[in-house]
Amino acid sequence: MKTEVLEKKRSMTGAEAIVHCLLKENVDTVFGYPGGAIMPFYDALFDFQNDIKHILVRHEQGATHAAQGYARASGKVGVCIATSGPGATNLITGIADAQIDSTPLVCITGQVASKLLGTDAFQETDVVGISMPVTKWNFQVTRAEEIPVALAKAFFIARSGRPGPVLIDITKDAQFGSFEFEYEPCAKVRSYVPEPLVEIEKIKEAAHLINNATRPLVLFGQGVILGDAQEEFKTFIEKAGIPSAWTILGLSALHNGHPLNVGMLGMHGNYGPNLLTNQCDVLIAVGMRFDDRVTGDVNKYAKQAKVIHLEIDPSEINKIITADVAVLGDCKRTLDLLTQEIKQNKHSNWLAQFRKCDDLEYQKVGKQELHPSADKEISMGEVIRIVSDKSKGNAIIVTDVGQHQMVAQRYYEYTKWRSNITSGGLGTMGFALPAAIGAKVGAPERLVIAVIGDGGIQMTIQELGTIFQYGIDVKILLLNNEFLGMVRQWQELFFDRRYSFTEMVNPNFQHLAKAYNIPSYKVEQRKDLEGEIEKFINHRGSYLLEVKVGKENNVFPMVPTGASVSDIRLE
């Protein structure tokens, strides 16, 4: 039952106004944690528990990651709430993560009363100052009547154009103050251009390059997902017949089994797309930003190719890789216009080169990783292979950061849109557990599997409490190598095997799960793996499956830092 949403003006407090703004923005869920400076809001929320689901996390960082997971799974704006001081500073990691990965968030923080600002009052911290470098926009509200306009702008800015996190800091007196509430959603901010104007000339120039290309390669990023351009993208690559490779944030924008999907870019990406980046004649980047983990040494990156860059954010053009043709705009629109200008084409021989690379990669890497011989310890790859089979590639995979992240993204056979949720730009360990909670809340009908390492899970393990309290059905796959695996791998390869502080003495994770009433199992032998994964996936409700994997396994291929993408190593 929905409490009636206000239509007319009504006198209310700032705290009530925040709640009504959320309702007006159709917010159904918020993730938060109360405290002194945000108490008036919490008191107002108490009367709206049927309209807005509040999920009490166990740490404010968890609120941001959960809101991110929610946003990425649902396509809506994620909302989180925290109190002033430590509550607000605990949000920063998640906000920074959302900023670099373009995730729409509205974070609302309580602040000390306006007359105390600047006096080092109890739990006062300059969160507007602190969050400035990591927000798309932020604003401090000191009067109740500013709340509707500030929040309307916050939602508009967070979701429009290239999305990002917005923080609104609201003083306690503004929450207590009364005023005549009226809400007008924001549709425009005069100094802010969410989507640059499309230049048809550029579309034509790009089409000309594509039509004359013999070895074109598409690189796609999260822009395709954020632009909701799944169909436009598929139609474009199919018409032009262009092999297409993904960044880890672009993953799941195109079915993994699509004949033109040639796999993963970057440091631990596939052999073909990395190697052949330096052989293509036209490189078409769609909604991606040439992160250094993708490009390797930029001075040896696709120098032979003409570069076309489809991008919504003008500041990404020429930031890392110079574009010969920059097509600005929302890719949903520009891809459509581009498709109209290009001719039907096929690049069978060129595509075959990728497949040849795949075969080589499978022989050198995939085979052993996915089907290790009986004398070898369990590999992360075989676990993911079985999880992928048993879930038929239909799950939302939320990964943490490290080896397991790379392996999950390399080997899970994604079949569905919006199914890969990971911390890409910031590489935030501790992301997965809370983000999976948010993903499940944002997409309740989907199977959500969090893939986490033994290091990362302990960074936000307290969120097991949130899973417990709300009965959230998150499947937790813990790949335990008793090391900070990714760092250990670098120590092995580049620091003479000097394992400086990367070995982990871990708790009994089954006991931990049990404390939260979450069923669990630890697989130590290969013969149990398949059956236990089946149980794990089919279990109703949350479940922790821990798998003891090879302690010193490495992720390959690898482009060593500073090397060229074509120097990718298979072993």
Next chain:
Amino acid sequence: MKKQYTVSVFTENKIGLLNRVSIIFTRRHINIQSITASESEVQGIHRYTIVIEENEILVQKVVKQLEKQVDVVKAFYHDNDQLIHQEIALFKVPTNSLAGSGEVEQIIRSFNARILAVHQDFTIIEQTGHKNETQQLFADLQPHGVLEFVRSGRVAITKPMKELKDYLAEVEFASDLQNTKNYTNGKA
């Protein structure tokens, strides 16, 4: 090659915006040589005039990142040839240094500087000009005793003729998603 550029940033008048603007420079480890904030000819729009020494490619990237900020309307960069620019300097000298030979008065006249205030103990001299000029005046006055010296940031007007209000109209047009969605072939 590094060269001196003046970055002009036109913004809404918002608390904290100077911070947001300066972060774009500091995160790239760019040293700001001078910064001046004032109103512009358009009501409600403020302008920052920021002088840096960098290579042009980097300056272009910085300007785009400035424009990306929600409350920044427009940002430009210019080299010194495209600008008319000035700085103002004030000098406090002992009043008795002006007595006697008339040497100080001579200096003041030759620099086209002027005396702003005379007190019993001190005299304030004002000079407007480029940095090298005010610096030279400082050097010339120093033997006669300079009690205090201060120089403002650069203010600059660009030679290109397009007016700010026209840029504003363009940005405001593009800020409307309705317009961006319908815009094709250079025309709405």
